[in-house]
Amino acid sequence: MTARALMVMGTGSDVGKSLVVAGLCRAFANRGLGVAPFKPQNMSNNAAVTVDGGEIGRAQALQARAARKAPTTAMNPVLLKPERETGSQIIVNGRRIGSMSARDYFKARSQFLPAILESFDGLAQANDLVIVEGAGSASEVNLRAGDLANFGFARATDTPVILVGDIHRGGVIASIIGTFAIIEPTDAELIAATLINKFHGDPTLFDNGKAIIEAQTGRPCLGPLPHFADAHLLPAEDILALDSPTASQGETIIAVPRLARIANFDDLDPLKAEPGVRLVIVEPGRPLPRDAKLVILPGSKATRADLEFFRQQGWDIDLAAHIRAGGHVLGICGGYQMLGQSIDDPDGTEGAPGRSPGLAHLDIETRMDHTKQLRVENARSTLFDLPLTGYHMHMGTTSGPDCARPFSHVKAAPDGAISANGRIIGTYLHGLFAADDFRRAFLQRLDVATDPLLDFDAQIDRTLDDLAAHIEAHIDLDLLLNLAREPRPLP
The missing domain is CATH 3.40.50.880 (Class I glutamine amidotransferase (GATase) domain)
Structure with a gap:
């Protein structure tokens, strides 16, 4: 039986996609579902070694742990590791195949789609639910041709999308409605719902904002999902995490x-x-x-x-x-x-x-x-x-x-x-x-000075459970599960 799938995209980078996927993986795993994370293409120098001897993005390794699964190369089949300002090391199915300039990669990236689809299909055949994470911004229409990371993948597999916006940055209504306005109509059709992330304060104060988003997009607006204060206790993948590190003041x-x-x-x-x-x-x-x-x-x-x-x-x-x-x-x-x-x-x-x-x-x-x-x-x-x-x-x-x-x-x-x-x-x-x-x-x-009772691995697992409970308290998970559907079979 093929799993259902759901994809989480963002209006921009660092809107909390990775954390939302990790929380959903743990929440649905806690319900007894076989869950697997998946990211078609990732760009990160923070990587993890998998049980099958390859490497994937650190966020996918954390999401695998959230799903109570061992990390495998299938969870992130294409990984780009920047080596210089205009080029990256290319990792496919966990193995380095060489280095490319950004320009050369964009010309050649469509050749990696079969490996991505094969990895995704393997996960779909072995699980009840695959939760896919997009990369960067869903509205980068200048990079849409040959895209592997966002709507290029979603269209190839007919995977419904949850579009996430970060209210903490400001302008979240414009960023969500603007995404619908500039992407291709056939891509917009795949967006099943929107989600407001990183909210601070009284969530009812955004009721009118939700109504505006729903009226303009014709999609349900989930949340708002309040800021998760303990996010800093989980490993970060994006180098942006170093811009505002949360550290003990010893x-x-x-x-x-x-x-x-x-x-x-x-x-x-x-x-x-x-x-x-x-x-x-x-x-x-x-x-x-x-x-x-x-x-x-x-x-x-x-x-x-x-x-x-x-x-x-x-x-x-x-x-x-x-x-x-x-x-x-x-x-x-x-x-x-x-x-x-x-x-x-x-x-x-x-x-x-x-x-x-x-x-x-x-x-x-x-x-x-x-x-x-x-x-x-x-x-x-x-x-x-x-x-x-x-x-x-x-x-x-x-x-x-x-x-x-x-x-x-x-x-x-x-x-x-x-x-x-x-x-x-x-x-x-x-x-x-x-x-x-x-x-x-x-x-x-x-x-x-050290804490004699600190169990670092146990702290990560507790934080993942807390994250799952946090998401379940503010998002209708039954609705999300109903929005997920079986992916299009491989040709």
């Missing part, structure tokens, strides 16, 4: 330079949950805080380019001063590679071929290659002999004398490096701070 500063191509920044989320931590995202043009106890160099989608960017901000000088003053440094993935003596990319895996001098704080060297390592890992910390869980998602091989002091062992194989004085650490292991005992031991080593 006494100990942990500084993270915001690299131009920062990736997998959800590594930081468990640290934000600790009461003794004040996580500071350092914006370009600003110095690293002199009173930081720890500086974390995060992952990067283009390590050599971000290393140059790091130097352009003067952060290399700040980091050297931090180390001379007795500070600690942790490099994760691309940040680990930057801490070494050099990064060699002879084949141009991440950009122009060449060799870049590293920051020289670890005695290691990295050589890039085209093989991308994608694995969910169980590891053990060498510092504390404690278990770690996480994933590897990187290209390149690192070696050198400091690797004789590894950060962890993964299936008996060493990972990472530690300096002779123990204050500079590098690792390829993403997600390391989600391990509660390790996180507490690591922070206590820096004299940082």
Whole structure:
């Protein structure tokens, strides 16, 4: 039997589509339905490793967890990972197939539609309900030809659409009615309802606004759905989340330079949950805080380019001063590679071929290659002999004398490096701070106060349940389920 499907699109980026889909996945899973999330095409450098050995957008991994499903590559068959201002790495069915400029991708993207439809069909055959998330804005009519992410997909599968607008930004009535006004009439026919998101205050004050939207569009207007205050407790996919980070206001500063191509920044989320931590995202043009106890160099989608960017901000000088003053440094993935003596990319895996001098704080060297390592890992910390869980998602091989002091062992194989004085650490292991005992031991080593009762994974699950209850209290889920329908069969 084929599942019913429903698609959530937005009037713009960051209107809350990902969060709404996650909440709906948990709400319908709580009703006993087999639910799967799906995003035809995503653009994000915050990715997750799947159980079938590929990678998908972090939001789809969270939505899978909300649906109580293991994340698979079918949930996000096309993932674009920006490497530079005008180009991205192309991931299809979880695997890197190369890089393209934006212009070349838009010319060629229709070739990926069969892979998208095949993935969607597989999920539809195995579930009761597939909840699809669109990308960006549904009204980008200049990009409509060859579209895979929004109405191009919805038309190909005859999937009904819920159009979401963000009232917090202002102009939500105009953004919803304006979307109907400029999109193709055949696309507009697929919109089954609209939804007002991120409302603050008395919802009855928007009764007249709902009536206007319904009169102008001829569709039911759902909600308004009030702002979900605990959204910051869930991993964010969009880099826009770094613009207004919600962090604990502890006494100990942990500084993270915001690299131009920062990736997998959800590594930081468990640290934000600790009461003794004040996580500071350092914006370009600003110095690293002199009173930081720890500086974390995060992952990067283009390590050599971000290393140059790091130097352009003067952060290399700040980091050297931090180390001379007795500070600690942790490099994760691309940040680990930057801490070494050099990064060699002879084949141009991440950009122009060449060799870049590293920051020289670890005695290691990295050589890039085209093989991308994608694995969910169980590891053990060498510092504390404690278990770690996480994933590897990187290209390149690192070696050198400091690797004789590894950060962890993964299936008996060493990972990472530690300096002779123990204050500079590098690792390829993403997600390391989600391990509660390790996180507490690591922070206590820096004299940082921790919450002995914090269970980070349990907190995410509680928050997903709270999100589902929040949505169910304000949206008629029976109506949504009735709006969903079986997709058009594959040709």
